[in-house]
Amino acid sequence: MRLSFAKPTALRKKGVLCMNKRNIDYIGRCNPRKFYKRVDDKLTTKQLAIANDIAVPALIGVVREQHEIEEIPEMVLREDGFVIKPSKGSGGKGILVITKVEEGRYYKPNGQEVVPSEVYRHVSNILSGLFSLGGSPDVAIVEGLIQFDPVFDGYSYEGVPDIRLIVYKGFPVMGMLRLSTAASDGKANLHQGAVGVGVDIGTGKGLHAVQFDTPVDLHPDTNKILTDIQVPHWDFLLHTASKAYEMCEMGYLGTDMVLDKVKGPLLLELNARPGLAIQIANNRGILPYLNHVDSLGNHNMTVDERVEYAKKHFAHSAQL
Structure with a gap:
């Protein structure tokens, strides 16, 4: 499925979240304006993370x-x-x-x-x-400076890969690994030419990869097979993302994390307006997952319970 060039009706059928719906139904409804500084100001985010025992650079x-x-x-x-x-x-x-x-x-x-x-x-x-x-x-x-974790050797060009997780009401619902390239000038920025690899919420395994919204199998600079990637510390990353929801009180959130070879997983920053390209990287829409979380109503799950629930119900192999 090519999400980037499909007709709007096809996108809706595939459960793809569009920008207007994201802005109105998720960002506007779930992210209180009074808390925006917690994510828009990286210094404030860092201070909050330290206070909540979340490791940062x-x-x-x-x-x-x-x-x-x-x-x-x-x-x-x-x-x-x-x-x-x-x-x-x-x-x-x-x-x-x-x-x-x-x-x-x-x-x-x-x-x-x-x-x-x-x-x-x-x-x-x-x-x-x-x-x-x-x-x-x-x-x-x-x-x-973040010390590059050798587990990603050959998967990134001159830059440190980062892991983006979309968290909805405390549940990690979709993940992506962003890998820098020569085209992106060593930055993990999809719009500048980095590679996005969809990651299975259930396992941390690579699923599907894109560059400039076009499917790719190999890293353009190293020829490494992108779907061979297995993200280490996956459970810890999911827990950190879920914990960040409680820290900033934003219902629809993007968490960006990196792996340091000495310090392990670190929270890099948070995003109150996470982009939509993660759906292309995963080759599937995010709406079914968001609807599923909404169907749970007012739950009282802990961070551990939300992570285990997400791994079971939002895994690539799960049927919603």
């Missing part, structure tokens, strides 16, 4: 004012690498990844040198709101 520092930019070299002096990102950014914009620090010189994953003046200019742009939602002034977060 290490916070090296925060730059709030233009005059603080010159403190960055001292801030990262003892780091092997670091990431600078806007606190209120979206779509992966404004993220600068430095994988090597050597005698005051900074290097990107592709080996390109970034001189300090370029780092300063980038942070200045973040503070001015160039990458923030609505263009409002922002702060820059300086985080520790």
Whole structure:
């Protein structure tokens, strides 16, 4: 089934969630506006996660004012690498990844040198709101570099893969692994050319893969078979996603997580407006799962119970 080019009537029959319905029936109905800062502001998300015993990438520092930019070299002096990102950014914009620090010189994953003046200019742009939602002034977060888990060797190009889970009323209902490519410039961003691999909620096994909304069998840069992927720590990832629902009190939520080879699963960020391409990656619509959760009414399930329920009822082999 090609979800991206099908007629609207065919999409509805396949249970595909469209943007208008997502915005009105799920985001608008389930995500209270007063809680948006918990997910739109990455610094707030990080602080909430730490308070709720959810592991996140290490916070090296925060730059709030233009005059603080010159403190960055001292801030990262003892780091092997670091990431600078806007606190209120979206779509992966404004993220600068430095994988090597050597005698005051900074290097990107592709080996390109970034001189300090370029780092300063980038942070200045973040503070001015160039990458923030609505263009409002922002702060820059300086985080520790995530150590790539070797389990994904050959499945990603120059970047760290991340795991997106859609959580509805506390139930993880659909999952996807995002793999960077040369086309995406080492970023796990589907719109820029990363590969999306649908992942079975029941097992963590790869199901189906797409790049630019087109099915692919092999990673375009490494020729690895994408459906051979088995995501480790799968139960832990599901539990973290379900726990994030209670932390931010958003009924329809996207959770983005990564695997660090030393620290294990880490929560990267949350999204109150998760995209729809996860359905293409899974080659199926998400609506049947959302309807199923609604049919449960007001449940009192714990995180453990919701995860076990999801693994049983939302697995690829399950019949709704």
